Amino acid sequence: MKTWQCLSCGFIYDEALGLPQEGIAPGTRWEDVPTDWKCPDCGTGKADFEMVEL
Amino acid sequence: MHRSNRIADFDDPSFDPFATFESATQSGSGEDPYARLAEMRRQKSVFELDYRELLGSPPDLTMQGLPKYMVLGAADIQQVLETPQLFSNTIFERNVGLCFGRSLTVMDAPEHTRYRRLFQKAFMPSVVSKWGDTLVDPVVHGLIEGFKGKGRADLVREFTQYYPFQIIYRQLELPQADIAVFHKLAVGLTCIVVDVAHGVEASQKLGAYYALLLDERRNGGGSDLVSTLAQAEIEGERLPDEVLVSFLRQLINAAGDTTYRATSSLLAGLLSNPDQLDAVRRDRALIPAAIEEALRWEPPVTVCPRLTLQPVVLDDVQIPAGAEIDAMTGAYNRDPARYDKPDRFDIGRKPLRHMGFAYGAHVCIGQHLARVEMTRALNALFDHLPNLRLDPDYEPPQVTGVNMRVPAAVHVRFDA
Numbered sequence: 269m270k271t272w273q274c275l276s277c278g279f280i281y282d283e284a285l286g287l288p289q290e291g292i293a294p295g296t297r298w299e300d301v302p303t304d305w306k307c308p309d310c311g312t313g314k315a316d317f318e319m320v321e322l
Numbered sequence: 323m324h325r326s327n328r329i330a331d332f333d334d335p336s337f338d339p340f341a342t343f344e345s346a347t348q349s350g351s352g353e354d355p356y357a358r359l360a361e362m363r364r365q366k367s368v369f370e371l372d373y374r375e376l377l378g379s380p381p382d383l384t385m386q387g388l389p390k391y392m393v394l395g396a397a398d399i400q401q402v403l404e405t406p407q408l409f410s411n412t413i414f415e416r417n418v419g420l421c422f423g424r425s426l427t428v429m430d431a432p433e434h435t436r437y438r439r440l441f442q443k444a445f446m447p448s449v450v451s452k453w454g455d456t457l458v459d460p461v462v463h464g465l466i467e468g469f470k471g472k473g474r475a476d477l478v479r480e481f482t483q484y485y486p487f488q489i490i491y492r493q494l495e496l497p498q499a500d501i502a503v504f505h506k507l508a509v510g511l512t513c514i515v516v517d518v519a520h521g522v523e524a525s526q527k528l529g530a531y532y533a534l535l536l537d538e539r540r541n542g543g544g545s546d547l548v549s550t551l552a553q554a555e556i557e558g559e560r561l562p563d564e565v566l567v568s569f570l571r572q573l574i575n576a577a578g579d580t581t582y583r584a585t586s587s588l589l590a591g592l593l594s595n596p597d598q599l600d601a602v603r604r605d606r607a608l609i610p611a612a613i614e615e616a617l618r619w620e621p622p623v624t625v626c627p628r629l630t631l632q633p634v635v636l637d638d639v640q641i642p643a644g645a646e647i648d649a650m651t652g653a654y655n656r657d658p659a660r661y662d663k664p665d666r667f668d669i670g671r672k673p674l675r676h677m678g679f680a681y682g683a684h685v686c687i688g689q690h691l692a693r694v695e696m697t698r699a700l701n702a703l704f705d706h707l708p709n710l711r712l713d714p715d716y717e718p719p720q721v722t723g724v725n726m727r728v729p730a731a732v733h734v735r736f737d738a
């Protein structure tokens with residue numbers, strides 16, 4: 269499981285946790301997050317996220 | 323007192339920016355703005371009016387002459403903040419632009435996006451979490467040392483009002499001798515909305531001081547915030563001096579004043595609900611939930627203003643180009659359609675987005691730092707002040723104001 273960080277606001281998407289509030293189940297891999305998904309804090313698109321080690 | 327010759331005070335040293343700023347943010351009537359806004363939201367979402375006049379705070383002199391609309395409905399607030407092509411941050415050129423300069427707040431895309439990433443690098447969660455030990459803990463422990471033997475304190479006047487500012491001085495590695503005037507000028511900046519002349523004077527003097535710091539540190543390889551930002555680079559691009567100085571000018575207000583207020587309201591919420599206070603004290607894993615609930619329940623920033631770039635229709639209301647749109651983010655956080663019994667402070671709520679740090683492209687860049695600061699502050703208070711509770715000799719704390727809300731005092735007792 270990996271974590272991905274928004275370059276514009278620092279929001280972290282953690283594959284293990286998913287985003288149940290937004291209908292993305294825990295365990296959802298980054299590549300399976302819809303391509304038109306946007307950062308829930310700042311609206312930046314998936315392309316501007318970067319994988320990070322926590 | 324030793325006076326620094328590096329930083330210039332106001333020409334009139336008797337000018338009191340602290341009193342002037344407080345007068346600009348408080349409601350004259352003392353009425354609870356949330357009760358009024360809740361009643362109005364039951365009728366509709368968008369009103370053509372000035373929320374300041376509605377809620378009894380002084381008019382913003384820099385916004386005179388603009389048609390003004392207040393947005394209360396959650397969906398409309400969200401739309402305003404996620405559609406910057408229509409609802410522009412250039413509205414801030416009128417006030418923030420005059421005193422802070424070309425800070426992120428006054429910019430739209432694509433300029434905003436570019437610079438935002440450079441600044442954000444310095445405030446990523448992995449960076450700011452390290453400051454917990456090095457910057458935040460020494461400050462909060464030092465302040466609490468000052469009153470922990472007394473058995474009672476006003477946590478606002480003795481703690482929250484100081485700690486975020488002292489953290490900034492450490493981030494910037496300010497020479498001790500410069501701090502008093504620095505702080506005065508920084509608060510003076512924010513007086514711009516009611517006192518343009520002093521705001522502009524403060525802006526010039528603080529700008530000259532930051533230019534001096536930049537010169538001293540640009541190539542020094544230091545690790546303070548000025549040096550770090552001066553060296554920040556993405557794909558070969560660095561921050562222009564003007565943009566960097568403007569960001570630093572904004573810091574006292576954006577980082578210090580907000581965190582002081584948010585922490586004060588967090589303490590008011592917890593101390594007024596002893597069962598929740600006890601739960602958090604015993605299980606520190608509940609601290610993040612307490613912080614998010616405080617930011618939902620009493621966000622210091624309650625309004626995000628934007629400027630319409632073209633005519634728009636919102637909630638069936640025709641709005642012209644060039645209008646001030648006030649997205650009432652504080653009211654969003656109290657919307658009963660989103661939060662059950664929204665006026666209650668309740669750390670047990672199901673996590674749900676709030677707008678304490680706003681939302682969209684301009685969402686708070688310092689939110690991860692603010693959470694570190696508030697977490698460390700709360701832990702330190704619990705660790706040093708056993709049996710912390712409200713002081714029954716005083717009125718319970720009351721969060722007041724229209725924008726930049728805060729309780730005037732949080733009187734507590736503890737076992738010394």
Ligand code: HEM
Nearest residue numbers: 426427576577580581584623626679680684686687688692
């Ligand atoms: C609990 C404390 C804080 C609160 C409640 C808060 C709240 C906010 C809000 C509501 C906004 C958006 C305003 C708008 O869009 O109209 C904002 C933006 C901003 N905040 Fe914070 N803030 C806090 C702490 C901090 C800290 C510690 C920093 C330090 C770096 C900071 C720096 C900024 C900056 C630079 C912006 C402008 C971002 C942009 O326009 O892209 N804030 N903050």
Ligand SMILES: [Zn+2]
Nearest residue numbers: 274277307310
């Ligand atoms: Zn983001």
